[in-house]
Amino acid sequence: MLGSDKFGHIKLAPDDAILQTAIAFRNDSHTDKVNLGVGAYRTDEGKPLLFRAVKEAEKQILADPATNKEYLGIDGHLKFNKLAQELLLGESSSAVLEKRVASVQTISGTGSLRIGAEFLSMFFNPSCVLISRPTWGNHITIFERARIPVKYYPYWNPKTKGVDIEGMINALNDAPEKSIVLLHACAHNPTGVDPTPDQWERIADVMARKDLLPYFDSAYQGFATGSIERDAFAIRMFISRGFQCVISQSFAKNMGLYGERIGALHIVCRTSEIADKVLSQLKIVIRPMYSNPPMHGALIAAKVLEDPALKNIWLSELEQVSQRIIQMRRVLLEELVRIETPGDWTHITSQIGMFSFTGLSPAQCENMIKKWHCYMLTNGRISMAGINSRNYQHVARAIKDSLQIREKL
Ligand SMILES: Cc1ncc(COP(=O)(O)O)c(C=O)c1O
Numbered sequence: 387m388l389g390s391d392k393f394g395h396i397k398l399a400p401d402d403a404i405l406q407t408a409i410a411f412r413n414d415s416h417t418d419k420v421n422l423g424v425g426a427y428r429t430d431e432g433k434p435l436l437f438r439a440v441k442e443a444e445k446q447i448l449a450d451p452a453t454n455k456e457y458l459g460i461d462g463h464l465k466f467n468k469l470a471q472e473l474l475l476g477e478s479s480s481a482v483l484e485k486r487v488a489s490v491q492t493i494s495g496t497g498s499l500r501i502g503a504e505f506l507s508m509f510f511n512p513s514c515v516l517i518s519r520p521t522w523g524n525h526i527t528i529f530e531r532a533r534i535p536v537k538y539y540p541y542w543n544p545k546t547k548g549v550d551i552e553g554m555i556n557a558l559n560d561a562p563e564k565s566i567v568l569l570h571a572c573a574h575n576p577t578g579v580d581p582t583p584d585q586w587e588r589i590a591d592v593m594a595r596k597d598l599l600p601y602f603d604s605a606y607q608g609f610a611t612g613s614i615e616r617d618a619f620a621i622r623m624f625i626s627r628g629f630q631c632v633i634s635q636s637f638a639k640n641m642g643l644y645g646e647r648i649g650a651l652h653i654v655c656r657t658s659e660i661a662d663k664v665l666s667q668l669k670i671v672i673r674p675m676y677s678n679p680p681m682h683g684a685l686i687a688a689k690v691l692e693d694p695a696l697k698n699i700w701l702s703e704l705e706q707v708s709q710r711i712i713q714m715r716r717v718l719l720e721e722l723v724r725i726e727t728p729g730d731w732t733h734i735t736s737q738i739g740m741f742s743f744t745g746l747s748p749a750q751c752e753n754m755i756k757k758w759h760c761y762m763l764t765n766g767r768i769s770m771a772g773i774n775s776r777n778y779q780h781v782a783r784a785i786k787d788s789l790q791i792r793e794k795l
Contacts, residue, residue: 462491495636573739648683
């Protein structure tokens, strides 16, 4: 080889924990193996789901002679941006009507968070971002990469297996000036517990008093409760109270468009003039990163949202998806009770969204994986989408057995 060694000093990076779980699951030949690590919806047959509305939208797009593969603008597909904005904020939102929202299409939720964090780093000069402990692991790295110091607010109370609302309020109260607060809009990942409407109001009270900037991550709208409106409650309430805010939106879960990488970033401003300037700068952030976003996912999402018949099909599919998950929570809880599993497991049904934080210790999770072939994260998170009518009894037995591994829950 020519010249000096240019890359030999590079150390092997550790695998992503979620990816590692997926590989271990794939390599296991046991017939009763269960994938509780998966972050994507699975049908009762354990298969990925292609939404009927999405399939139909795709068919129409391909049949349309006007369809082409030209570049989109830096900010993406404009009709998609508008429809995505309305889905999230509501068509009658004052922010939408007053054109106070700067919206850009992004590379799904992750890309949106990365652009949002970069924008805030460049234009808001934040002292830090406060992130829930625990959170989706990528949040931390995304903000660190954007040179924003990361701090935490307590979120999970292991005793009540619910939101540590007092801990959270205290941390927000102590937040430095010009802090960003990252909030999961609904279906908190990994805990599956959300603040109640009253608790959201308390969060808004302290944030208003301290003049903190809310940053909502909305990766599960409609997926959590089956209702688009209910899952947007917190965002809409903050905006109706007059907050300026940043929102990252993903269509990965709620349209099953994981691999299409379709999402949006919305920045709610005080005036439409400010929103125009914000939009112009967002384009400057995006241009040197990837120039402009991909088109196919935007065409699909826009078609589903704009066509009333397709939208209705989608909404009813979304309802079915969330209901299957709720049903799996119920059958798992009933089975845990039936086989007399020690402890209170009602958090399985009170938590919402794709994930449940079981409260199992790392050693107990190891037992789930090694002895029972139930693949999950060692922080105790299981994906309810991995549970179905054929494996819930196996999962319940695995949990009961793992509790014998003595360690503090
Ligand atoms: C809380 C949260 N935010 C954002 C994302 C981003 O997902 P994507 O980039 O696939 O839209 C995820 C995905 O699992 C998530 O759980």
